[in-house]
Every structure is written in structure tokens, then in C-alpha cells.
Amino acid sequence: MTPDPKRVVLAYSGGLDTSVILRWLIERYRCDVVAFCADLGQGEELIPVRDKAMRTGAVAVHIVDLREEFVRDFIFPMLRANAVYEGAYLLGTSIARPLIARAQVEVAAKEGADAVAHGATGKGNDQVRFELTYAALAPQLRVIAPWREWELDSRTSLIEFARRHDIPVPVTVERPYSTDRNLFHISYEGGVLEDPWAEPPAKMFQLTSDPEAAPDVPLTLEIAFERGDPIAVDGERLGPAALLTRLNRLGGEHGIGRVDLVENRFVGMKSRGVYETPGGTILHAARRALESITLDREVLHLRDSLVTRYAEMIYYGFWFSPERLILQSLMDDCARDVTGTARVKLYKGAVTVTGRRAPRSLYRT
Known part of the structure; x- marks a missing residue:
């Protein structure tokens, strides 16, 4: 039986999913959680991230400025290839994930963590993007994907969990669509x-x-x-x-x-x-x-x-x-x-x- 992780680095944005995940990891595994946030040009969204993560229970917070590297080493190489998915999508979210995951495993090494976690759902693409990068760069780390483990099965249930635990989130039941922002899109x-x-x-x-x-x-x-x-x-x-x-x-x-x-x-x-x-x-x-x-x-x-x-x-x-x-x-x-x-x-x-x-x-x- 795999032992529970002792220190987890969570890819954290401060949004609904990862705010709930941070608290859930602490309650489920009784572990230390380090919040990692990649600055890819979200702008004002990052201002409250550090304080929110600490108030939610993180033992440490890493906010890493990756904006220049993101454009120079990821977006520009992609543009050299004229990459467009299915004739229309310019891959703004897709190209960000490998950089976030790489920086996350680097933080895990610095923190002596034995696991990483992400907030991607079990139906989406991001779970694959994160986990392929983890496997390529740090296969020894345990990967925790809460959306494939917990009983919270809807955005409404996440919002209710957040309210019960006094976690402030920018999403309401009335306006539940999600966003992902970086310097590209x-x-x-x-x-x-x-x-x-x-x-x-x-x-x-x-x-x-x-x-x-x-x-x-x-x-x-x-x-x-x-x-x-x-x-x-x-x-x-x-x-x-x-x-x-x-x-x-x-x-x-x-x-x-x-x-x-x-x-x-x-x-x-x-x-x-x-x-x-x-x-x-x-x-x-x-x-x-x-x-x-x-x-x-x-x-x-x-x-x-x-x-x-x-x-x-x-x-x-x-x-x-x-x-x-x-x-x-x-x-x-x-x-x-x-x-x-x-x-x-x-x-x-x-x-x-x-x-x-x-x-x-x-x-x-």
C-alpha cells in the first residue's frame, strides 16, 4: 500500500478548484501543502494569491515569474511552427501547461516534496498535459489528482465546500463558467x-x-x-x-x-x-x-x-x-x-x- 504523502506541491491559481483542493489535501492526507503559482501574465489575479493560500492552510507559497520565459521559450517556438489546433485554436492554455508543470517539479525538488497535485478534471486535457510532464521530468513524484478521487462532483458542490470552510472564491452559482488567463490569451x-x-x-x-x-x-x-x-x-x-x-x-x-x-x-x-x-x-x-x-x-x-x-x-x-x-x-x-x-x-x-x-x-x- 502506498504511504500517504508528507509534503505536496499544488499547482495553485487561487481560483475555485485549487482553493478547495488545497484544503481538501490537508484534510484527506494530513500533509503539508506548498502552493505554487506560475506568473504567466495573469495580472491583478495574482495580488491576493499568496494571502489566500496561507489563510487556506498552505505552509509555504511560491509565486514564480515565468512571463519572459513563457513567451521566449514556449510561445515563440510554437509560433515558428504556425501551430493551430483544428483550424482555429491558437493553443494558449495548452502551451502554458508544460511550463507550469516543469516549474512545479522544480519547486517540489527545492521543498523536498514527495508528491505534486493539480486541479485538472478527469474529463479534460489538462490532466494529461500536467501528468505527462511530471512523468517526463520527475517520475519519482506521486501525482494526486483530486478530481479523480473526491466526491465533489460539480462546481456547485465545490462552491458549497468553499463556503463551509470560509474560502473566498471569485465564482458564484449564478455565473459558473471558468476562465484561464495568461499573457497569450x-x-x-x-x-x-x-x-x-x-x-x-x-x-x-x-x-x-x-x-x-x-x-x-x-x-x-x-x-x-x-x-x-x-x-x-x-x-x-x-x-x-x-x-x-x-x-x-x-x-x-x-x-x-x-x-x-x-x-x-x-x-x-x-x-x-x-x-x-x-x-x-x-x-x-x-x-x-x-x-x-x-x-x-x-x-x-x-x-x-x-x-x-x-x-x-x-x-x-x-x-x-x-x-x-x-x-x-x-x-x-x-x-x-x-x-x-x-x-x-x-x-x-x-x-x-x-x-x-x-x-x-x-x-x-
Whole structure:
């Protein structure tokens, strides 16, 4: 019989699920719980996290700033591959999970923990993404997935548990849909969104203006790339996180990047997700325009034939797999000549390419 863990590092966000899980772990296993929170650009959401975790019973809290690493080492490599899942999803949640899980096992090593825990449900993709990373990087750690163990079987029951234990949570019975936010996007699922015919509430969106209410005057941007990675906006060189933040703001003002789709989960179910990815949508359009004049036809077609498989690897949680690393080498090699500038126009939810130039352009007049 496996002994109960003595010290658990929980991937903690301060939201409903992980707030309840923190208290549940303490009561169920009589163990110390260390709360780990990755700062991936959630912004104001992180302000109350440390205090909430300690008041809920954590013996320690680690908030690790991963924003620059997230954009530079995860988002940008994914963008080099033009990864899009099922034609629409830019993988904002999927790409964050391997970084969170990797940082979590690093905290576990520092804390001398013998287990890690996550708040992913037994029906979703995130349980696979977290646990594949744990298995790849720290197979000796026990993995606790409360959603596969406890008797709390609905969001309403979690809210009731939280109220009984005086745990403050930002979710109510009346508004139960969940969100996941980072520097690349924000996602919404559950609650009223479970009906695929129901239109998302207008007040739900946080990053983007309603395209119909966006400015009547278009905004033109020039985005410079070097070896496939964006480096400047309108001539101003910016670091990865700052550049994405800038494009998120500008794109959001013009209603760029809203997506509503029903996707096929790794576990076999269909799930509706609504996403806002303003900066990523702009970068995809700009980079693709630059590729059109810098990549050889056969190279471009070969690369594109592998994009679906690459996107599936990220969506399914295989970021640290040898096959993803092999494909990444090919994607990076394809991007070596993608240096130049693309000009795009933002107008009422649409990104339109209006120009592209490159020092090693293959286009001839």
C-alpha cells in the first residue's frame, strides 16, 4: 500500500478548484501543502494569491515569474511552427501547461516534496498535459489528482465546500463558467457555454472590444521578425513579453482575436471553448505573410503538412516528447530566413496584411 504523502506541491491559481483542493489535501492526507503559482501574465489575479493560500492552510507559497520565459521559450517556438489546433485554436492554455508543470517539479525538488497535485478534471486535457510532464521530468513524484478521487462532483458542490470552510472564491452559482488567463490569451468554458447554441455573454470578454464597437479608424502596424521571431513593433525593439503585451493591447482595442469553437479533446470528448488571443492572432497573420516571400515552395508545403501533427502534440501535452523536439528542430530550421517586416491593418475584428518585405525575399518582379 502506498504511504500517504508528507509534503505536496499544488499547482495553485487561487481560483475555485485549487482553493478547495488545497484544503481538501490537508484534510484527506494530513500533509503539508506548498502552493505554487506560475506568473504567466495573469495580472491583478495574482495580488491576493499568496494571502489566500496561507489563510487556506498552505505552509509555504511560491509565486514564480515565468512571463519572459513563457513567451521566449514556449510561445515563440510554437509560433515558428504556425501551430493551430483544428483550424482555429491558437493553443494558449495548452502551451502554458508544460511550463507550469516543469516549474512545479522544480519547486517540489527545492521543498523536498514527495508528491505534486493539480486541479485538472478527469474529463479534460489538462490532466494529461500536467501528468505527462511530471512523468517526463520527475517520475519519482506521486501525482494526486483530486478530481479523480473526491466526491465533489460539480462546481456547485465545490462552491458549497468553499463556503463551509470560509474560502473566498471569485465564482458564484449564478455565473459558473471558468476562465484561464495568461499573457497569450484568455479562455472561457463551462456553465452557459456548455450549450453550443448559446451566444457568449457580451460582458464575458475581458481582453477585446466588441468588433462592432471597435474604433471606426483602422490601425496599421509594422512588425519586424528575425529568424522567425517577432522583435519590434513600428520600429521599436521590444523584449518578448513586452512585445506580446503591446500587441494584446492594440489588438484588443480593435476587437482582434475572438474565437468560439467546439474542439475534440484528447480524452475523446467534444468541448466548447471561447478564446481571446489578440496578440497571437496578429503575429500569426504577420508571420505567415513574411513566410510567403522568404520560404521556398517545397519547404513551405512540407512544413505545413506537419503543422497539424505538431499542434496535436502541444494540445495533447507532448511538449517534452522526443518527437516534438525533432519536429521543433525542423520548424526552427525552416524559420532561419524568416527575417523582415510585415505590415498589417487592424479593423473591427479583422487583421489584413497590407505589405511584406525581407532582405532575403524570394519574390521577383
